Amino acid sequence: MSEALNPETPEAVLDDAADQADEEKPIKQRKNSLYPGVSDELAESMKSGWADTALHGLEPITQAAHTAARRAALSARFPGERLVVPAGNLKTRSNDTEYPFRASVEYAYLTGNLTEDGVLVLEPAADGHRATIYLLPRSDRENGEFWLSGQGELWVGRRHSLSEAEQLYGIPASDVRELTAKLREATGPVRVVRGYDAGVESALTDKVTAERDAELRVFLSETRLVKDEFETGELQKAVDSTVRGFEDVVRVLDRAEATSERYIEGTFFLRARVEGNDIGYGSICAAGPHACTLHWVRNDGPVRSGELLLLDAGVETHTLYTADVTRTLPINGTYTEIQKKIYDAVYEAQEAGIAAVRPGAKYRDFHDASQRVLAEKIVEWGLVEGPVERVLELGLQRRWTLHGTGHMLGLDVHDCATARTETYVDGTLEPGMCLTVEPGLYFQADDLTVPQEYRGIGVRIEDDILVTEDGNRNLSAGLPRRSDEVEAWMAALKG
Numbered sequence: 133m134s135e136a137l138n139p140e141t142p143e144a145v146l147d148d149a150a151d152q153a154d155e156e157k158p159i160k161q162r163k164n165s166l167y168p169g170v171s172d173e174l175a176e177s178m179k180s181g182w183a184d185t186a187l188h189g190l191e192p193i194t195q196a197a198h199t200a201a202r203r204a205a206l207s208a209r210f211p212g213e214r215l216v217v218p219a220g221n222l223k224t225r226s227n228d229t230e231y232p233f234r235a236s237v238e239y240a241y242l243t244g245n246l247t248e249d250g251v252l253v254l255e256p257a258a259d260g261h262r263a264t265i266y267l268l269p270r271s272d273r274e275n276g277e278f279w280l281s282g283q284g285e286l287w288v289g290r291r292h293s294l295s296e297a298e299q300l301y302g303i304p305a306s307d308v309r310e311l312t313a314k315l316r317e318a319t320g321p322v323r324v325v326r327g328y329d330a331g332v333e334s335a336l337t338d339k340v341t342a343e344r345d346a347e348l349r350v351f352l353s354e355t356r357l358v359k360d361e362f363e364t365g366e367l368q369k370a371v372d373s374t375v376r377g378f379e380d381v382v383r384v385l386d387r388a389e390a391t392s393e394r395y396i397e398g399t400f401f402l403r404a405r406v407e408g409n410d411i412g413y414g415s416i417c418a419a420g421p422h423a424c425t426l427h428w429v430r431n432d433g434p435v436r437s438g439e440l441l442l443l444d445a446g447v448e449t450h451t452l453y454t455a456d457v458t459r460t461l462p463i464n465g466t467y468t469e470i471q472k473k474i475y476d477a478v479y480e481a482q483e484a485g486i487a488a489v490r491p492g493a494k495y496r497d498f499h500d501a502s503q504r505v506l507a508e509k510i511v512e513w514g515l516v517e518g519p520v521e522r523v524l525e526l527g528l529q530r531r532w533t534l535h536g537t538g539h540m541l542g543l544d545v546h547d548c549a550t551a552r553t554e555t556y557v558d559g560t561l562e563p564g565m566c567l568t569v570e571p572g573l574y575f576q577a578d579d580l581t582v583p584q585e586y587r588g589i590g591v592r593i594e595d596d597i598l599v600t601e602d603g604n605r606n607l608s609a610g611l612p613r614r615s616d617e618v619e620a621w622m623a624a625l626k627g
Contacts, residue, residue, distance in 0.1 A: 162228070162282075170276070170280070175276060178273075178276060178279055179273060179274060179276075182273065185290070186293060186295075186296070187292075187293075187296050189299075190296055190299040190300055191299075191300075192299070192300060192301070192302050193244045193300050193301060194362065195244050195362045195451065196244065196300075196301065196302045198360050198361075198362045198363075199241070199242055199243055199244050199301070199302075200302060201360075202241060202242050202355065203242055203252075203254065203261075203263055204260070205355060206242065206254065206261075206351070206352070206355075207254060207260040207261040208260070209351055210323065210348070210351075211256070211260070212256045212320070212321065213256060213320070213321040213322065213323055214253065214254065214255055214256060214318055214320060214321065214322045214323070215252075215253070215254040215261070215322075215323050215324075215348065216251060216252070216253050216254075216315070216322065216323065216324040216325070216332060216336065217236070217238050217239050217242055217251065217252040217253075217254075217324075217325045217352075218236065218239060218250070218251045218252075218324070218325060218328040218329035218332050219235040219236055219239040219240075219245065219246075219247065219248060219249065219250035219251065219252075219328065219329075220233070220234075220235060220236050220239070220248065220249075220328035220329060221248055221249055221328075221329055221330075221331075222248050222283075228282065232410070233246075233247070233248045234246075234410075234452070235247070235248075235250070235452070236325065236328045237356075237452070237542075237543040237544055237547075238325045238349070238352045239251075239252055239325075239328075240451075240452050240543060241352065241356060241543060242352075243265055243301055243303065244300075244301055244451070245265060245267070245297070245300075245301055246451075246452065247267065247268070247291065247292075248268075249267070249268050249308050249329075250265060250266065250267050250268075250308065251265075251266040251308055251311055251329065251332060252264075252265055252266075252303075253265075253266060253311070256320065262304075263303050263304070264303065264304050264305070264306055265297065265301060265303040265304070265305050265306075266305070266306050266307070266308035266310075266311045267291075267292075267294060267297055267305055267306075267307075267308050268291055268307075268308055268309070269291070269293060269294050269307055270285065270290065270291050270292070270293045271283070271284045271285040271291065294306065294307065311332070311335075312331055312332065312334075312335040313335075315332065315335040315336055315339075316335045318336075318339060321344070322336055322339045322340050323340060323344045323345055323347070323348040324336050324340055324345055324348070325345070325348060325349055325352070326345050326349070346550075349550050350550055350551065350552060353548045353549065353550040353551040354548065354551040354552065354555050354556075356542055356543065356547060356548050357540065357548050357551060357555065357556070357559075357562075357565055358562055358563075358564040358565055359542060359564045359565070359566055359598075360564070363453060363542065363566075364564070364566065364598060366449050366451050366453035367453050367455065367541065367542070367566055367596065367598070367607060368607050369408075369449050369453075370408065370412070370446065370447050370448065370449045370453050370454055370455035371447075371455040371457065371596055371607040371608045371610070372610065373403060373404070373407040373408055373447035373449075373455070374403075374445065374446050374447045374455040374457050374608070375457075375608065375610040375611050376403055376407070377399075377400045377403035377404060377445060377447060378400075378443065378445075378457070378459060378611055379625055380399050380400065380402070380403050381396050381399050381400055381443060382461065382621075382622050382625045382626065383625050383626065384396075384399050385435070385441070385461075385463055385626075388419075388435040389434075389435045389436065389437060389463065391435075392431070392432055392433060392434060392435060393417040393418070393419055393422070393430075393431040393432060393433050393434075393435060394417075394431050394432060395435070396415075396417040396419075396431070396435070396441070396443065397415050397417045397431040400415050400417075400443075400445050401415065403447065404447045404448065407447060408447040408448050408449045408450060409448050409449060409450045409451075409452060410448045411445065411446065411447065411448060411454075412446040412447065412448035412454025412455065412456065412545050413446065413454065413456070413545045414427075414429035415429065415431070415443075415444070415445040416428050416429055416431075416442065416443070416444035416445065416458075417431040417441070417443055417445070418431075418433075418441070418442040418443075418444075418590070419433055419434065419435045419436065419439060419440070419441045419442075419463065420433065420434070420435075420436055420439040420440070420588060421576075421577040421587075421588035421590070422442075422590075423440055423441070423442035423460065423574070423589070423590030423591070423592075424574040424575065424576050424577065424588065424589075424590035425590075426534060426535060426572075426574070428442075435463060436463065437463055437464040438463070438464055438468070439463055439588075440460050440461065440462060440463065440467075440471055440589065440590070440591065441460070441461045441462075441463050442458065442459075442460045442590055442591070442592055443458065443459055443460075443461065444456075444457070444458040444592065444594065445457065445458075446545065452543050453542060453543060454541070454542075454543075454544075454545050455541075455596055455607075455608070456541055456545050456568050456594065456596060457594055457595065457596060457608045457611065458570055458592045458593060458594035459593065459594075459611060459613075459618070460475060460478075460590070460591045460592060460593065461618060461622065462618075462619070462622070465619060465622045465623055465626065466619055467615055467618075467619065470585045470586065470589065471589060471591075472615050474573055474575075474586070474589055474591050475591050475593075475615050476615055477505070477506065477509040477573060478506075478571055478572060478573055478591045478592065478593050479593055479613060479614060479615065480505050480509075481501075481502040481503075481505035481506045481509075481571040482502060482569055482570070482571050482593045482595070482613070484501040484502055484504070484505045485498040485499070485501050485502035485537055485538070485569040485571060486498070486569050486595065486597060486604065486606065487501065488500075488501040489561065489567070489569065489597050489599060489603075489604040490561065490599065490602075490603045490604060491561055491562055491563050491599055491600075491601065491602075491603075492560060492561065493560070493561045494558075494559075494560060494561070495556065495557055495558070495559050495560065495561060495567075496557065496558070497561075498537060498538060498567075498569055499536055499537040499538065502537045502569070502571040503524065503529060503533065503537065503571070504520065504524065505571075506529050506532075506533050506571060506573060507520045507523040507524050507528075507529040508520050509573075510523070510529055510532060511523060515532070515581070515582055516528050516529070516531075531581075532573050532574055532575060532582075533571065533572060533573060533574070534572070534574060535570075535572065537569060537570060537571050538567050538568040538569045538570055538594075538597075539567060539568055540556070540565065540566065540567050541566045541567060541568055541596055542566060561599050562599060563599050563600055563601045564598075564599065565598075565599040566596060566597070566598045566599070566607070567596075567597055567599075568594050568595065568596055568597070569594070569595055569597050570592055570593065570594030570595075571592070571593065572590065572591060572592035572593075573589075573590070573591050574589075574590040574591075574592075575587055575588065575589050575590070576588075593613055595607070595608045595609070595611075595613070596608045
């Protein structure tokens with residue numbers, strides 16, 4: 133990684149910076165830069181001799197009509213109130229390096245813009261609201277920001293100009309460095325999505341309440357429960373790439389055996405970065421007894437023939453929609469008798485859960501259907517005393533099932549998380565909702581209540597299910613689920 137200049141800022145730069153809004157931070161300096169300063173001649177040279185790279189006639193982003201409709205629904209819900217939705221800021225990883233930026237889901241959902249420091253503001257108007265997207269403009273060539281700042285154009289790449297942003301997102305754009313001063317002067321009721329931009333929140337500290345802000349966030353969470361056509365298309369893209377990522381992993385299992393779970397993690401990550409923005413969450417590449425740890429993301433263990441690999445992973449698209457799929461695979465391509473027995477029980481539970489997903493059903497129905505099958509199995513196997521109704525009433529199956537059977541899916545892997553319980557967990561399924569169905573059985577290596585042959589085996593099968601008008605569609609049906617089909621699929625991929 134190149135060393136950023138960040139030299140002592142020359143007088144001309146300081147003079148220009150003083151004329152800008154007080155919210156704009158001065159160009160950051162690095163203590164041990166190899167260049168202690170900038171000559172007047174170099175500063176003047178860097179101001180000129182550059183071709184005009186302005187972009188004209190840009191087409192709106194694909195989801196522009198959808199984001200406009202979402203803003204209209206938000207406006208109708210909170211008439212007469214100023215609404216502020218930040219994208220968030222870069223977060224420091226260490227010293228002067230940052231984590232890759234990911235915009236807040238609320239901001240991405242309402243604008244389609246994914247750049248740091250952006251803020252959407254809806255100002256109340258006679259006919260609803262007037263939307264403005266506040267962004268950093270292209271880095272300044274007059275004050276040297278474009279080459280002197282570590283976030284300048286020559287260091288991290290070109291930003292869109294404000295006029296280009298207006299063409300892309302269909303929203304009037306303004307310089308975000310002027311926003312906090314405007315917010316401090318704002319009057320009337322204001323709501324802000326908290327937790328993403330400390331500067332914006334500070335400017336509004338005497339104008340907002342926690343209760344009003346929570347209502348805003350809840351609304352934006354609940355409105356995402358039902359996906360529009362664009363969103364379902366993006367989810368299918370995410371799943372399709374994820375299917376290819378699983379195929380990639382199966383093809384290299386022999387190399388993973390020679391190294392570790394990290395080889396599996398890296399293999400899937402390559403697919404995610406080639407076809408999408410990133411992985412949607414930390415990949416769970418759990419081999420052997422690690423499969424019994426629900427969120428095993430260390431991925432530093434051995435991969436051994438004869439054991440199972442629980443792979444829980446999802447590609448995130450360039451628009452930030454993520455898949456969430458799990459398969460439990462025999463590393464050598466063939467399930468042992470006990471592995472198949474447990475796997476087939478989980479498959480049967482998943483089948484029951486998926487069958488319960490349909491419009492008008494209660495959200496809890498698919499969970500209850502899956503859990504009943506798992507409870508029946510552990511009673512049948514003599515692991516717990518029946519009857520099944522007693523097991524379910526007391527939740528005794530949870531020793532080996534542990535987690536719920538699914539969750540909403542979208543811009544977040546656990547989407548719509550701040551929705552009210554009555555509209556989510558206690559709600560009713562509608563066409564356009566997308567959720568996971570993912571029952572599992574996990575027999576810990578140190579569990580003395582089960583026979584030795586069960587210990588260290590963990591199985592989860594997870595698919596992404598879209599509620600349709602007449603039932604459901606399995607978006608991840610491209611990956612086999614039945615044990616014999618999994619074995620045949622792996623054999624074909626290994627060739």
